[in-house]
Amino acid sequence: MILGKPMSADMNLRPIKYQWAYDLYNQAVANTWFPHEIALGEDLEDFKKMGADEKHAVSFLMSFFNPAELIVNRSLALGVYPYLKAPEAHLYLAKQMWEEANHCQAFEYVLETFPLDREKVFNVHLETPSIKAKEDFIAYYLGRMTENLDISSLSGKQDLVRNLVAFNIVMEGIWFYSGFMVALSFRQKQQLKNFASMVDWVVRDESLHLKFGLNLILTILEENPEVATPEFAAEIKKIVIDGVNLENTYNQDLFPRGILGINAGYVNQYVRYVADRRLEELGFEPHFKDANPAQWMATETDTLELVNFFEAQNTKYEVDNRAHK
Ligand code: MN
Ligand code: FE
Numbered sequence: 001m002i003l004g005k006p007m008s009a010d011m012n013l014r015p016i017k018y019q020w021a022y023d024l025y026n027q028a029v030a031n032t033w034f035p036h037e038i039a040l041g042e043d044l045e046d047f048k049k050m051g052a053d054e055k056h057a058v059s060f061l062m063s064f065f066n067p068a069e070l071i072v073n074r075s076l077a078l079g080v081y082p083y084l085k086a087p088e089a090h091l092y093l094a095k096q097m098w099e100e101a102n103h104c105q106a107f108e109y110v111l112e113t114f115p116l117d118r119e120k121v122f123n124v125h126l127e128t129p130s131i132k133a134k135e136d137f138i139a140y141y142l143g144r145m146t147e148n149l150d151i152s153s154l155s156g157k158q159d160l161v162r163n164l165v166a167f168n169i170v171m172e173g174i175w176f177y178s179g180f181m182v183a184l185s186f187r188q189k190q191q192l193k194n195f196a197s198m199v200d201w202v203v204r205d206e207s208l209h210l211k212f213g214l215n216l217i218l219t220i221l222e223e224n225p226e227v228a229t230p231e232f233a234a235e236i237k238k239i240v241i242d243g244v245n246l247e248n249t250y251n252q253d254l255f256p257r258g259i260l261g262i263n264a265g266y267v268n269q270y271v272r273y274v275a276d277r278r279l280e281e282l283g284f285e286p287h288f289k290d291a292n293p294a295q296w297m298a299t300e301t302d303t304l305e306l307v308n309f310f311e312a313q314n315t316k317y318e319v320d321n322r323a324h325k
Contacts, residue, residue: 024092034102058192065179066108071138161220169210174243178270270294
């Protein structure tokens with residue numbers, strides 16, 4: 001069982017019971033990168049030439065992502081790590097938590113490089129209802145994990161799965177992808193290429209976070225068949241759909257008008273497309289049935305690459321061979 005209070009015997013790495021967790025740990029270590037490997041300053045001229053709406057989009061993305069990285073770490077530290085027994089899962093979570101810290105520092109580097117008002121950026125999530133609603137959503141499911149949760153009970157296990165679906169599937173697996181798509185859309189217009197390279201590395205990390213979270217959810221459901229009642233399944237699907245609605249509202253604030261040929265409608269269609277992929281990965285039928293409006297994103301974040309992860313070893317990304325395109 002992957003869930004439960006660890007006993008002394010659980011403190012031995014071998015024999016490894018969950019090979020997928022250990023493989024993901026090793027892949028994550030091979031993917032290690034540092035923000036200052038990117039020459040972000042080379043994008044400064046592009047940034048200065050951008051219009052107010054484009055600058056707002058970059059700034060608003062930082063306003064959401066900066067606290068979001070720290071929120072993911074809280075969700076892992078308080079809502080996941082304490083309830084898992086497998087050392088190989090703990091190894092992976094330790095690396096993921098470093099990666100979230102590293103992403104936070106990467107966005108610091110963006111704030112240091114571009115002429116953005118850091119104090120203003122840091123205050124946006126406190127003052128903007130559409131961002132606050134996203135944070136409250138995550139805090140609600142994490143809150144249930146920190147109130148005397150009994151992980152051996154059915155309701156405790158269900159709370160853990162709810163929390164995983166909220167922060168891993170919805171926040172990391174849908175909201176982050178929505179933001180990445182907007183960030184990478186600048187490169188489609190030959191702008192902010194170095195910033196886009198940094199986002200590529202963040203996406204690569206996040207695709208493993210998502211892979212770990214999905215494997216964990218599916219393992220829990222497999223080992224605890226009493227968890228996935230029809231009512232619970234409907235509830236899980238609703239958490240995903242609620243997440244899509246929150247992102248739709250947020251995207252209205254991200255794009256008061258359109259930028260670079262994309263607007264809230266375009267991004268929201270991508271959000272629905274990605275949400276359907278997440279539903280499928282969880283074993284549901286697609287709900288929205290929208291086509292991917294951003295075909296160019298397929299190469300960045302293709303779901304097939306996730307599914308085939310173990311077959312297609314991702315050698316182009318290894319630490320020792322990471323000359324960036
Ligand atoms: Mn992250
Ligand atoms: Fe993450």
